[in-house]
Amino acid sequence: MSTALVTGATSGIGLEFARQLAARGNTVVLVARTEARLSEVAAEIEAAHGVRAEVLVADLADRTDVDRVAERARSADTVVNNAGFGMRRRFLDNDLAVEEEMFDVMCRAVLVICHAAGRAMKERGRGQIINVSSVAGWLTSGTYSADKSWVTVFSESLSGELAASGVRITALCPGFVRTEFHGRADISTAAIPDRAWLDAREVVRGCLRDADKQKVLSVPGVLYKGVALAARVAPRRLVRRSGGAVARARQSS
Amino acid sequence: MTTALITGATSGIGLEFARQLGARGHDLVLVALEADRLEQLRGEFTEAYGVRVETLRVDLSVRAEVERVADRARTVDVLVNNAGFGLRKWFLENERAAEEALLDVLCRAVLVVSHAAGRGMRERGRGTIINVASAAGWVAGGTYSAAKSWVIAFSESLAAETAGTGVTVTVVCPGFVRTEFHERSGISVDKLPERMWLDAPRVVRAALADAGKGKVISVPGRIYQGLVVLARVAPRRFVRSGGALTKHRPPLR
Numbered sequence: 301m302s303t304a305l306v307t308g309a310t311s312g313i314g315l316e317f318a319r320q321l322a323a324r325g326n327t328v329v330l331v332a333r334t335e336a337r338l339s340e341v342a343a344e345i346e347a348a349h350g351v352r353a354e355v356l357v358a359d360l361a362d363r364t365d366v367d368r369v370a371e372r373a374r375s376a377d378t379v380v381n382n383a384g385f386g387m388r389r390r391f392l393d394n395d396l397a398v399e400e401e402m403f404d405v406m407c408r409a410v411l412v413i414c415h416a417a418g419r420a421m422k423e424r425g426r427g428q429i430i431n432v433s434s435v436a437g438w439l440t441s442g443t444y445s446a447d448k449s450w451v452t453v454f455s456e457s458l459s460g461e462l463a464a465s466g467v468r469i470t471a472l473c474p475g476f477v478r479t480e481f482h483g484r485a486d487i488s489t490a491a492i493p494d495r496a497w498l499d500a501r502e503v504v505r506g507c508l509r510d511a512d513k514q515k516v517l518s519v520p521g522v523l524y525k526g527v528a529l530a531a532r533v534a535p536r537r538l539v540r541r542s543g544g545a546v547a548r549a550r551q552s553s
Numbered sequence: 554m555t556t557a558l559i560t561g562a563t564s565g566i567g568l569e570f571a572r573q574l575g576a577r578g579h580d581l582v583l584v585a586l587e588a589d590r591l592e593q594l595r596g597e598f599t600e601a602y603g604v605r606v607e608t609l610r611v612d613l614s615v616r617a618e619v620e621r622v623a624d625r626a627r628t629v630d631v632l633v634n635n636a637g638f639g640l641r642k643w644f645l646e647n648e649r650a651a652e653e654a655l656l657d658v659l660c661r662a663v664l665v666v667s668h669a670a671g672r673g674m675r676e677r678g679r680g681t682i683i684n685v686a687s688a689a690g691w692v693a694g695g696t697y698s699a700a701k702s703w704v705i706a707f708s709e710s711l712a713a714e715t716a717g718t719g720v721t722v723t724v725v726c727p728g729f730v731r732t733e734f735h736e737r738s739g740i741s742v743d744k745l746p747e748r749m750w751l752d753a754p755r756v757v758r759a760a761l762a763d764a765g766k767g768k769v770i771s772v773p774g775r776i777y778q779g780l781v782v783l784a785r786v787a788p789r790r791f792v793r794s795g796g797a798l799t800k801h802r803p804p805l806r
Binding site: 419532 | 671705711714
């Protein structure tokens with residue numbers, strides 16, 4: 301019986317990963333901050349897929365909590381580092397504490413959990429880590445971009461390090477996905493056209509398929525494959541200009 | 554009278570920034586780990602350039618000490634986030650504490666100090682922030698690459714955010730520079746061809762010239778300007794850990 305641990309498992313992309321990994325027959329370990337919501341999701345998954353769903357209440361901005369998750373991740377066969385959030389305000393207008401919280405959840409927690417899980421998987425000669433990043437990692441729309449750039453490059457590097465070990469690493473780099481993400485961050489999405497939206501189920505299905513094929517980067521949707529390519533070949537000046545435009549659009553309400 | 558604060562100011566690129574900014578008549582705030590060396594440089598620079606020199610002995614991997622630097626940075630005109638180090642071994646072979654220290658010094662300290670300095674500068678309507686990243690930030694050669702890609706995306710985003718405020722942000726992406734960096738990290742660079750080496754005075758001259766022109770990305774040396782373009786457009790499997798890129802690390806087991 302294999303086990304899959306998913307962070308940020310009670311909503312959006314994380315919830316979808318939990319569901320699809322359970323549907324594949326994995327015992328799931330659901331990590332999130334709110335116990336009540338975790339129990340609800342666990343009950344739903346157990347009923348729907350007939351697998352065991354374990355809950356782990358943890359705030360990934362809290363270093364001690366991250367250690368508990370890392371400890372549990374050691375014996376997992378699949379780890380999905382998904383937890384994260386966005387912010388409406390720009391860096392200098394934001395409180396530093398909030399910026400550090402974002403950095404802790406999106407970078408430090410991924411580093412610590414991957415270190416624990418990666419070592420254990422390497423020793424067992426098998427395992428799978430999926431880090432949820434974003435196309436924003438190739439753009440310049442604030443600290444979110446910086447954090448996701450870290451996640452993408454970190455994942456690519458780790459996949460190289462583990463290439464011969466039987467452990468596979470995939471970074472998922474979606475664009476806009478219909479989840480609670482934007483509403484929670486109070487980010488305006490009025491300016492985003494319909495065709496730019498991705499469906500979480502599709503995104504996760506594609507990512508698990510890509511991970512099975514040992515693809516290191518999973519970019520869902522033709523539109524965002526184009527964005528990713530354009531971000532790499534375009535002069536950085538243009539990338540920055542579009543990044544600035546996106547940042548301003550997010551704030552318009 | 555203007556003041557420049559430089560982190561990692563006692564060796565390599567940071568030391569060179571201190572010299573050239575001192576020679577331009579800026580008062581200096583030197584931030585580093587080694588008290589003796591700081592004291593020695595204070596005497597040297599006071600005499601050589603006739604500027605006021607302050608020193609701050611801090612360990613940037615300790616959060617409380619970063620705060621002291623951030624406090625001082627609020628009123629400076631020029632900020633150079635330079636402090637950093639490399640790790641010889643692979644991510645999973647390194648102690649987790651060492652990897653967290655790398656992330657804290659290379660990313661978190663930059664986040665915290667830039668937030669304080671950036672707000673002060675924006676309020677005064679002028680200021681220069683120079684973040685020292687690396688050409689390694691454009692490839693995926695380990696956690697150093699990941700951290701430097703964070704610095705690049707962070708700097709580019711901050712440059713876009715402060716555009717039009719009188720504050721400029723420049724990110725320096727050098728290749729191999731002759732400093733103590735590689736020896737200290739235990740990184741073997743014996744086989745690197747002569748033409749791949751840059752010297753610190755030249756890197757810093759180019760960085761200050763680019764910052765003066767408001768250029769966001771400063772890549773010193775023709776070779777590296779070409780390599781950065783190549784690294785961006787090359788298929789990612791050619792720029793991942795495990796190949797030619799990570800020859801300086803111990804063989805993968």
